[in-house]
Amino acid sequence: MTMATATADPILKVDGITVDFDGFKAIDNFSMTLERGQLRVLIGPNGAGKSTLCDTIIGRVHSASGSVTFNGENITNKPEFEIVRRGICRKFQTPGVLPSLTVRDNLAVAAQRDRRWWTAFQIGAKAAEARKVEDILEQIGLTERADTLAADLAHGEKQWLEIGMVVATEADLLLLDEPTAGMGPNETSKTAKLIHSLLGKHAVLVIDHDMTFVEELGGKVTVMHQGKFLKQGSVAEVRADPEVAAVYLGRAKE
Numbered sequence: 177m178t179m180a181t182a183t184a185d186p187i188l189k190v191d192g193i194t195v196d197f198d199g200f201k202a203i204d205n206f207s208m209t210l211e212r213g214q215l216r217v218l219i220g221p222n223g224a225g226k227s228t229l230c231d232t233i234i235g236r237v238h239s240a241s242g243s244v245t246f247n248g249e250n251i252t253n254k255p256e257f258e259i260v261r262r263g264i265c266r267k268f269q270t271p272g273v274l275p276s277l278t279v280r281d282n283l284a285v286a287a288q289r290d291r292r293w294w295t296a297f298q299i300g301a302k303a304a305e306a307r308k309v310e311d312i313l314e315q316i317g318l319t320e321r322a323d324t325l326a327a328d329l330a331h332g333e334k335q336w337l338e339i340g341m342v343v344a345t346e347a348d349l350l351l352l353d354e355p356t357a358g359m360g361p362n363e364t365s366k367t368a369k370l371i372h373s374l375l376g377k378h379a380v381l382v383i384d385h386d387m388t389f390v391e392e393l394g395g396k397v398t399v400m401h402q403g404k405f406l407k408q409g410s411v412a413e414v415r416a417d418p419e420v421a422a423v424y425l426g427r428a429k430e
C-alpha cells in the first residue's frame with residue numbers, strides 16, 4: 177500500500193470557490209482537498225450546492241472567486257472539454273448509456289474517448305482496448321450481460337454500466353452524482369463494493385443522500401450546507417455532530 181504518499185499528494189484542491197447565480201450564492205467560499213486514489217463522500221441537504229460544486233470542478237459553471245487545482249494545475253473556469261481531457265470524468269444521476277448498443281459496445285465507445293488519443297497509433301492498441309473492456313465488464317459484474325442491449329438492462333445494471341463507462345475513460349478523478357439513485361439495498365451494497373474497487377487507480381468523489389450507502393462506503397465525509405463547508409470527518413464523526421444533525425440528518429428523519 178502507498179497510503180502515506182497518497183495522503184500527501186492531493187489530486188484536487190478546491191480553494192475558496194464562490195458561485196453566484198444573480199446575487200444568490202449557491203457556493204460560498206467553499207474549500208476541500210481530495211488525495212490521489214482516495215474516496216470522498218459529499219453530503220448535505222437539498223440545495224446545499226453539491227451538484228453546483230461538481231459543475232464548477234468540471235468547468236460547466238463559472239466561479240466568481242477562488243480556484244480549482246487538479247493534478248497541480250490551475251483549471252479554474254477552463255472549458256469543460258479541456259478539464260475532461262486532463263482527466264476528470266463525471267457520471268450524472270440520469271443514465272447516459274446508449275440504449276441501442278450492447279453493454280460491451282457502450283464500454284468500447286467510452287474507452288475510445290480515452291484522452292490518451294495517441295494510444296490509437298500504437299501497435300496492439302486495439303487488442304489492449306478490447307482487454308480493457310473485458311476487465312471493466314468483470315469489475316462492474318456485467319460479463320454475463322456483455323451482449324445484452326443497454327436498453328434491456330435493469331436499473332441497477334445501467335448505473336453500473338455508467339460507472340464502467342466513466343472508468344473506461346481512465347480519468348484520474350471520477351465524480352459520481354447519486355450513483356445509487358433508485359436502487360434497492362442489494363444493488364446499493366454492490367455499488368459500494370464497486371466504488372471501493374476503483375480506489376487507488378482513481379480518486380472518487382461521490383455525492384449521495386442515502387446515509388445507509390454513505391455508511392457502507394465509509395471513508396471521509398465532507399458536509400456542505402447553504403453553499404458553505406460545514407464539517408468533515410468519518411461517517412461516525414459526522415453522524416455524531418450536532419450541527420450536522422440539525423441541518424442534514426435531523427431533516428432527513430422528518
Ligand SMILES: Nc1ncnc2c1ncn2[C@@H]1O[C@H](COP(=O)(O)OP(=O)(O)OP(=O)(O)O)[C@@H](O)[C@H]1O
Nearest residue numbers: 197200201202220221222223224225226227228229
Ligand atoms: N443555474 C442556476 N441558476 C440559479 N440557481 C441555481 C442554478 N443551479 C442551482 N441553483 C440553486 O443553487 C442551489 C444549490 O443547488 P445544487 O443543485 O447545487 O444543490 P444540491 O446540493 O446538489 O441539491 P440536491 O441534493 O437537491 O441535488 C439551489 O438553491 C439551487 O436552486
